[in-house]
Amino acid sequence: MVNIYTRLQAAAERLIAKSGQAGAMKRITPPDPVSGGEGSETLYTATLLPMTYDQRYINGTTILTTDRQIYISSVGLGVVPQVGDIVSASGVDYHVINADPNNYDGVTNVIFIVQGRISS
Structure with missing residues (x-):
């Protein structure tokens, strides 16, 4: 049985695919x-x-x-965005300064919404 959060995730994926764009998220891990x-x-x-x-x-x-x-589709993204990541969209790099995973049931990430600030 498909739960409501899986259906919401699919709807979010369709909307972002329709109006959004391909982009990238970069995670930098500091040295040991x-x-x-x-x-x-x-x-x-x-x-x-x-x-x-x-x-x-x-x-x-x-x-x-x-x-x-x-708004970042959670479908196919291998990680959960977090503060410190860098999101590239339309040739602009944004530092993630706030992140909301929109995970209401503790299992399904419906969509990721982050606040991005232009990297300088």
């Missing part, structure tokens, strides 16, 4: 604190949709006018 060495970088392909925040949410402190609310 004991043995040192190089950090590693892993790239994940994603289907995503960057949106401008509604003016009423922009306060100049936690949300800036250049921040984007990025």
Whole structure:
């Protein structure tokens, strides 16, 4: 039996695929604190949709006018986006400064919504 969250995930996937774009998410793992060495970088392909925040949410402190609310399809994405990741959309890199997994039942990630701030 398919639960409601699986159906919501499928609906979110269809909407993002229809209006969104191919993009990428990069996770940078720091070097081992004991043995040192190089950090590693892993790239994940994603289907995503960057949106401008509604003016009423922009306060100049936690949300800036250049921040984007990025909807990322959870289907096929190998990781859960987290603060510190970098999302690339339309040739622009955004640092994830806030992430919401939208996982209501503790099992199914319906959609990922992140707050992205332009990398400088």
